[in-house]
Amino acid sequence: MFFPTSLSRGAGFGAVVGVALMLSVFTVIDFDGWWTVQTVTNVLHFASILGLIAMGQALVIMSKEIDLSVGSVYGLAGIAFITLQPDLGVPGAIVAALLISALIGFLQALAVLKGALPSMIVSLGGLFTVRGIIYVWTGGSVRAFPEEARSHWITRMLGGEFLGLEASLFWLLVLLAILSVLLWRTKFGNHLLAAGGDLDSAKSQGVQTDRTKTIAFVTCSLLAGFAGIVTLADRPQTHVTLGELLELEAIAAAVIGGCLLSGGRGSLLGAVLGALIVVSFRYELIALGAPSSWFMTFVGIVLIIAVIFNQKLARAAGHSL
Amino acid sequence: MLKSEIKRLVRRHTEIGILFISLCLVLLFTLTSEGRWANAYNIGTILQVTATLGLMTLGVALVIGTGEIDISVGSTFGIGALIYLWFAVRIDPVFAALLAVGAGALIGAFNGILVTRTKTPSLIITLGSLMIFRGLAIALTDGFSFSVPYKERDGFSYSVLGGAEFLGINTGFYWLVAGLAVLLIALKMTPWGNWLLAVGGSAASAHSRGVRVERIKLSAFVVCGVLAAFAGTLEASKLGFADGSMGRLMELQAIAACVLGGCVLAGGRISLPGAVLGAFVLSSVQSYLVVTGVRPQWFILLLGLIVVFAALGDRTLRRWSLKN
Amino acid sequence: MNKQTPLIQIKNLDLHFGAFHALKNVSVDFHAGELVGLVGDNGAGKTTLIRVLCGIHTPSAGEVYFDGTRVKTFHPKLAIDQGIETIQQSVGLCDNLSIARNFYLGREPVKRFCGLPLLDFAKMREMSGRVIRQFGLRENVSVDDEVERLSGGERQSVKIGRAVEFKNRVVIMDEPTNHLSVREREHVNELALQLRDQGLLVIYITHDIFQVHRLADRIVIMENGEKIEDASTETMSAEALEEVIRQGGRIVEKRDAV
Numbered sequence: 001m002f003f004p005t006s007l008s009r010g011a012g013f014g015a016v017v018g019v020a021l022m023l024s025v026f027t028v029i030d031f032d033g034w035w036t037v038q039t040v041t042n043v044l045h046f047a048s049i050l051g052l053i054a055m056g057q058a059l060v061i062m063s064k065e066i067d068l069s070v071g072s073v074y075g076l077a078g079i080a081f082i083t084l085q086p087d088l089g090v091p092g093a094i095v096a097a098l099l100i101s102a103l104i105g106f107l108q109a110l111a112v113l114k115g116a117l118p119s120m121i122v123s124l125g126g127l128f129t130v131r132g133i134i135y136v137w138t139g140g141s142v143r144a145f146p147e148e149a150r151s152h153w154i155t156r157m158l159g160g161e162f163l164g165l166e167a168s169l170f171w172l173l174v175l176l177a178i179l180s181v182l183l184w185r186t187k188f189g190n191h192l193l194a195a196g197g198d199l200d201s202a203k204s205q206g207v208q209t210d211r212t213k214t215i216a217f218v219t220c221s222l223l224a225g226f227a228g229i230v231t232l233a234d235r236p237q238t239h240v241t242l243g244e245l246l247e248l249e250a251i252a253a254a255v256i257g258g259c260l261l262s263g264g265r266g267s268l269l270g271a272v273l274g275a276l277i278v279v280s281f282r283y284e285l286i287a288l289g290a291p292s293s294w295f296m297t298f299v300g301i302v303l304i305i306a307v308i309f310n311q312k313l314a315r316a317a318g319h320s321l
Numbered sequence: 322m323l324k325s326e327i328k329r330l331v332r333r334h335t336e337i338g339i340l341f342i343s344l345c346l347v348l349l350f351t352l353t354s355e356g357r358w359a360n361a362y363n364i365g366t367i368l369q370v371t372a373t374l375g376l377m378t379l380g381v382a383l384v385i386g387t388g389e390i391d392i393s394v395g396s397t398f399g400i401g402a403l404i405y406l407w408f409a410v411r412i413d414p415v416f417a418a419l420l421a422v423g424a425g426a427l428i429g430a431f432n433g434i435l436v437t438r439t440k441t442p443s444l445i446i447t448l449g450s451l452m453i454f455r456g457l458a459i460a461l462t463d464g465f466s467f468s469v470p471y472k473e474r475d476g477f478s479y480s481v482l483g484g485a486e487f488l489g490i491n492t493g494f495y496w497l498v499a500g501l502a503v504l505l506i507a508l509k510m511t512p513w514g515n516w517l518l519a520v521g522g523s524a525a526s527a528h529s530r531g532v533r534v535e536r537i538k539l540s541a542f543v544v545c546g547v548l549a550a551f552a553g554t555l556e557a558s559k560l561g562f563a564d565g566s567m568g569r570l571m572e573l574q575a576i577a578a579c580v581l582g583g584c585v586l587a588g589g590r591i592s593l594p595g596a597v598l599g600a601f602v603l604s605s606v607q608s609y610l611v612v613t614g615v616r617p618q619w620f621i622l623l624l625g626l627i628v629v630f631a632a633l634g635d636r637t638l639r640r641w642s643l644k645n
Numbered sequence: 646m647n648k649q650t651p652l653i654q655i656k657n658l659d660l661h662f663g664a665f666h667a668l669k670n671v672s673v674d675f676h677a678g679e680l681v682g683l684v685g686d687n688g689a690g691k692t693t694l695i696r697v698l699c700g701i702h703t704p705s706a707g708e709v710y711f712d713g714t715r716v717k718t719f720h721p722k723l724a725i726d727q728g729i730e731t732i733q734q735s736v737g738l739c740d741n742l743s744i745a746r747n748f749y750l751g752r753e754p755v756k757r758f759c760g761l762p763l764l765d766f767a768k769m770r771e772m773s774g775r776v777i778r779q780f781g782l783r784e785n786v787s788v789d790d791e792v793e794r795l796s797g798g799e800r801q802s803v804k805i806g807r808a809v810e811f812k813n814r815v816v817i818m819d820e821p822t823n824h825l826s827v828r829e830r831e832h833v834n835e836l837a838l839q840l841r842d843q844g845l846l847v848i849y850i851t852h853d854i855f856q857v858h859r860l861a862d863r864i865v866i867m868e869n870g871e872k873i874e875d876a877s878t879e880t881m882s883a884e885a886l887e888e889v890i891r892q893g894g895r896i897v898e899k900r901d902a903v
Contacts, residue, residue, distance in 0.1 A: 135618030262442075297454075299456075506763075515742070531720075
């Protein structure tokens with residue numbers, strides 16, 4: 001049962017507390033507005049999307065790097081899916097979009113590891129470059145998804161309902177399970193945490209840190225790309241600004257969920273819960289009728305409080321930071 | 322012998338790389354745009370943009386120098402612009418500017434205190450304040466913008482603060498030059514500057530020699546906030562217009578400019594002239610794309626490639642200059 | 646050994662790093678005009694102890710007295726102001742700064758220009774150059790060169806020269822002969838003795854018990870965060886001290902009769 005084990009490592013504990021707290025507050029101040037089918041459905045859907053991206057970001061952060069380009073990759077993959085669909089069909093477009101995402105992750109990893117550049121700079125460059133590719137490729141506007149593509153069974157599997165659950169939620173849970181096993185039960189996961197916690201020690205123990213980090217970067221981009229595809233499978237109309245500033249929300253979600261920038265520690269479930277917190281705030285504010293600008297302010301405050309809390313938690317547990 | 326002399330020069334002056342690139346670009350742009358780039362009006366526009374981006378970049382460079390980062394400067398810029406313009410129609414613009422700058426200092430202090438007291442990575446703290454103050458700016462203006470008509474902006478104070486030109490160049494640019502000069506002296510020729518670079522190089526070593534690491538970092542954040550808010554003031558003064566989204570994504574450009582200019586993200590090695598040149602290069606490239614009719618979509622793509630290749634080039638240059 | 650009031654008195658010092666108990670109830674005195682060897686195996690707590698003395702760490706419990714007055718706040722600036730200079734192993738130099746700037750870090754000489762404090766570069770270059778060259782800095786290395794480019798021995802020269810120049814009452818040396826040639830080691834050890842003869846307190850950390858036994862008036866042995874032995878070098882031979890370290894303080898050595 002890895003569910004309680006990963007929580008008991010402490011990293012995701014703060015996020016659980018946060019979610020419980022948040023839900024209590026929402027229940028008290030806005031029971032009717034919050035607990036409606038529409039609000040809850042929206043929240044679960046968008047939290048799943050952000051959760052996918054946040055998990056990828058969590059992996060990268062745990063390897064002591066960062067990826068600021070996930071918002072742009074998310075946008076590019078979604079738009080590639082729509083734009084390539086007429087030529088490649090639905091399955092082909094999905095594969096192409098995923099390959100593009102993986103390639104971006106790989107190139108960034110290359111620049112960071114072989115070029116010895118800080119991941120903040122490389123992924124910042126990636127953020128701009130990929131967004132630019134979106135603009136240049138689409139010429140500023142994105143076509144709509146034709147009807148027969150929308151009713152394609154794969155599209156429906158990604159964007160509609162699947163086995164009774166919102167498809168995005170289903171895919172989130174599946175990938176959360178797979179990645180959690182990967183991280184906590186396999187050699188790869190061990191290497192990742194070692195490389196993030198103490199690179200030199202990991203290297204001296206024979207860990208192939210370059211390969212491990214590359215896999216982390218590629219996985220992160222793949223998850224962001226997949227999230228983009230899922231988003232468009234569900235709602236096939238979009239704009240070239242799709243995903244702008246999403247990387248900040250993903251980082252916020254991962255950090256709220258317990259990922260420490262010092263590397264080597266974190267929780268995928270925590271990142272997902274962090275995404276839940278971020279998206280819930282947005283929808284509760286909408287339900288309350290508050291201006292959407294308050295959302296940013298609130299997330300910023302929650303982020304700062306959460307990271308300080310998580311650090312204190314880690315220090316109390318005896319981890320040196 | 323000559324080679325080692327050049328190496329020593331490159332080591333001591335990290336801005337050599339960006340200087341070389343700037344000169345090449347100026348030459349390239351002048352020769353390939355048939356006078357559309359290299360004329361007085363266009364250069365004036367470039368210098369105007371360089372002024373605001375450059376002031377912000379100077380602040381970010383100082384924070385990077387201490388080994389931290391501040392990605393909230395775009396939001397501080399916006400807050401500065403809003404506060405300045407709102408007060409400038411009610412009181413003397415100089416006092417309005419002081420209020421805006423004061424707000425910038427407070428935001429900087431907010432960042433600095435949280436980073437040093439809680440020992441939390443500055444990337445996250447300033448990410449939080451980026452969101453808090455951006456949200457605040459949008460909320461204050463309720464999604465709308467407000468503007469001050471041109472005829473109300475012809476006082477001396479407005480002119481001095483970027484609302485007019487002097488010798489054909491927007492007055493904001495002179496503030497940039499002054500700011501660069503003052504900060505350069507402070508960085509290279511005062512004890513404070515020595516402490517700042519020491520903290521960035523090795524906070525532990527600086528601490529062991531008695532340097533008050535937390536105070537230095539706090540001072541860097543405050544100066545950064547002041548410069549960002551002042552840049553916002555100049556922009557609002559020039560445009561006569563401010564809204565909740567001003568400065569959005571500028572922080573990323575400022576970081577890019579720092580990297581272009583030879584600043585090392587890990588801290589301890591920055592170049593203020595380099596950072597300003599970096600801002601100049603970014604503005605020049607953008608202008609070139611505009612005057613040669615390239616679709617504006619290409620700018621952001623190029624910006625991304627420039628960032629990565631500049632960082633790579635700078636690293637290679639440094640490695641070469643360190644080899645014996 | 647001097648019998649006056651101890652310059653530094655440490656009483657029941659405890660230091661915790663989170664869950665890790667680094668120093669356990671350490672009590673020891675140090676006197677002016679004394680050279681004390683602080684020895685012990687790796688992880689014994691020697692560096693941690695002197696880091697408390699030079700202000701980097703604040704004790705969790707216990708008291709430290711300097712010149713009879715209780716130390717209330719621990720900060721390197723206060724320690725340096727009190728006259729405690731330290732040569733540390735892993736910290737002390739900033740790679741990105743020049744030799745001259747590192748030399749004067751924290752106590753930069755200034756010239757006032759319209760009230761503004763500007764660094765007195767001439768003085769910085771001249772003084773740092775003069776002092777460090779006495780400790781082995783080659784002529785072709787300029788004091789404006791970044792410390793990053795120096796060899797291990799040259800970096801050590803900078804640290805030692807700095808401590809000697811600004812010495813006041815206490816000089817703490819943590820493995821000062823690391824990276825040094827045989828002749829340079831002798832020079833440093835002679836220096837330690839000279840400082841002692843000038844009336845300073847010299848605390849000398851090393852792994853080489855035979856070397857320090859020749860130099861020191863007194864040896865303090867630490868193990869696992871505790872002080873396990875504190876003996877004058879007249880009453881205890883080097884071999885006996887080595888035995889104590891090896892046994893880890895589990896056997897109380899019978900002192901060799903003088």
